Each structure stands twice: as C-alpha cells, then as structure tokens.
Amino acid sequence: MSGDAELSVQEEFAPNSTCFGCGPANTKGLKIRSFRIENGLYMEFNPEKHHQAFPGMVNGGILGALLDCHGNWTAALALMENEGSATPPCTVTASYSVSLRRPTPNDKVLKITSEIVELGTDRAKVKMILVCEGKICVTGEGLFVAVTEGHPAYHRWN
DSSP states (O other): OOOTTSOOHHHHHOTTOOOTTTOTTOTTSOOOOEEEETTEEEEEEOOOGGGEEETTEEOHHHHHHHHHHHHHHHHHHHHHHHHTOSSOOOEEEEEEEEEEOSOOBTTSOEEEEEEEEEEOSSEEEEEEEEEETTEEEEEEEEEEEEOOTTSTTTTTTO
C-alpha cells in the first residue's frame, strides 16, 4: 500500500509543497506519505533520532504534526471526491486536538489511519489514530476547511 513506487496523495497533488509535515519539497520536513483507503487515508512513518522528546520516545509536537497534516489531506481528498473534482481544494486546519495516550517509541514504525466523520460542502471532520506495535498511542480529531482565493493558503500546494 505505501510502497516507494506508488505516489502518495501529497506527491500526486502537491509535489512542490513546502509544508513542514507533508511537503514533498521540504528537505527538512517530515515528508509524510498518505495513501487512499476506504473512507480515509493510511500512512506509515519512521521517526528519526531528532524527533525525540526524550531518549527513545517521539516528541508530542511531531506526533501532532503527523496527525494534523494526514487529517488535512483526508479532508481535502474527501471534499474533492464529493465535488467530483480532479484536484483537491486547498484546505486548512480550523481546529484539531490530539490525545497522547501512551509514550510513542522512536525506533518503531508508526501507523496512522484517518477517516471522515462528517462531510460538508466546504469542510470535513476527521478522526485519526496512531498505532505502534499494535497499541494505540495517539488519537485525534480535526476540522479542516476549504479556503478560497484571497486566503494566504489558497493554492499553496501548487
């Protein structure tokens, strides 16, 4: 599902994005790669030593960034498909929350799934879950909104 040969949604729709979390063009970013699944997206992330909060555990801000960007893309694709469009609208985070349920190991693969909870014409509510070694480490929920021309984020993915 998330092989290197397959393009992620970020690589497909925003190859020049410089977003810290999801921008393929940001050489210092997290470069998350999300892939379509039924009613949402799936991704895997391999944290590096500099992502630690303390020895062996991932920083909570990094975990939040992973869920935020992954959830935002989930909303963008759902809105695109709902509109029957060929490209996703530019979406931004209106609000999101994360619950850090247990320390997240820094030397293991993190698996994040997301699903649409509620879909409107210009916004989507998304639920995200981060699992490591079969255990839920982080959960989150976000509201992501499509923006129009004049907003600073409009066409930021181009």
